[in-house]
Amino acid sequence: QKGTFVFTLSATSVAQLGQYRFALESFALDLAMAKNSAALLAELFDICERMAIKRDAGEMDEYLKLDTQYHATIFKHCGNNYFEDGYQLVSGKIAALRKHLSQHPTHTEKSFHEHLKMVELLKKGKLEEAKAALKRHVTRGERSYADTVKDIAEADQGSGLKIKRNS
Secondary structure (H helix, E strand, O other), rough: OOOOEEEEOHHHHHHHHHHHHHHHHHHHHHHHHHHHHHHHHHHHHHHHHHHHHHOOOHHHHHHHHHHHHHHHHHHHHHHHHHHHHHHHHHHHHHHHHHHHOOHHHHHHHHHHHHHHHHHHHHHHHOOHHHHHHHHHHOHHHHHHHHHOHHHHHHHHHHOEEEEEEEE
């Protein structure tokens, strides 16, 4: 698939995407932690360090790529190709939504701190608390979108919000 793709996200679609993402990612996190928690945590921590550098430098596109990499790393370490494939089905929509939400000043800051919090909790062996943080994190788009994006009302009325993605 090459070229420009446009898809429509309504408030309902964003909510469903968050639910799907949490179901898939939380179980992949269980598997990844059971398989090799040390390798997973080392890679997530490294990504967080690079995210901080890019955020501080104002390099948002690079920061967002690392955000995507953070979540893909969980699937990479889970040891189940079907989970990784399932995530790939929606990764483009997630990246487009992430880009859209990053335009709101507080969203990226909250998101960054949630990434760090998840790593800290996982390092302490608090998997259930980390998954609760993950749930808040992956459903933040639903809350942010509904609260701060005017277009969402129009999207729910059928006109849809068009988010453009190049690939």
